[in-house]
Amino acid sequence: xxxxYSLYAGIIIFGLIAIYTDIKHNVIKNTHxxxxxxxxxxxxxxxxxxxxxxxxxxxxxxxxxxAFMISFLxxxxxxxxxxxxxxxxxxxxLMPHESRxxxxxxxxxxxxxxISLISFIAMxxxxxxxxxxxxxxxxxxxxx
Numbered sequence: 001x002x003x004x005y006s007l008y009a010g011i012i013i014f015g016l017i018a019i020y021t022d023i024k025h026n027v028i029k030n031t032h033x034x035x036x037x038x039x040x041x042x043x044x045x046x047x048x049x050x051x052x053x054x055x056x057x058x059x060x061x062x063x064x065x066x067a068f069m070i071s072f073l074x075x076x077x078x079x080x081x082x083x084x085x086x087x088x089x090x091x092x093x094l095m096p097h098e099s100r101x102x103x104x105x106x107x108x109x110x111x112x113x114x115i116s117l118i119s120f121i122a123m124x125x126x127x128x129x130x131x132x133x134x135x136x137x138x139x140x141x142x143x144x
Contacts, residue, residue, distance in 0.1 A: 007096050
């Protein structure tokens with residue numbers, strides 16, 4: 001129980017730090033990201049060693065590689081910046097790896113799909129507003 005809560009606390013703390021620095025300075029600092037990754041590894045290692053809890057290291061490594069590939073691809077395609085890509089990797093490493101996410105092969109895919117859906121839902125009003133303005137423009141052009 002403490003394993004998940006310590007990782008969730010890390011997600012909240014490093015998420016708030018990343019949000020603050022991103023809004024205030026338009027950058028997510030690498031020192032915060034390295035500290036977040038070190039915190040995740042420390043929690044995984046300490047709970048595996050001290051409490052003898054079974055953590056799937058293969059799943060953790062696969063999630064890291066998958067998170068790296070997804071974030072690198074989205075960075076190269078200019079969907080998000082380098083800081084956001086690195087923060088996605090840190091978020092994936094802060095996910096607990098002792099139990100499985102239903103219907104998904106890894107936490108990285110689960111997190112990526114949730115982020116994609118939330119982004120799509122958040123952008124819907126903007127897209128609808130843009131399409132109405134475009135429709136009004138087309139109508140005005142045809143009326144003249």
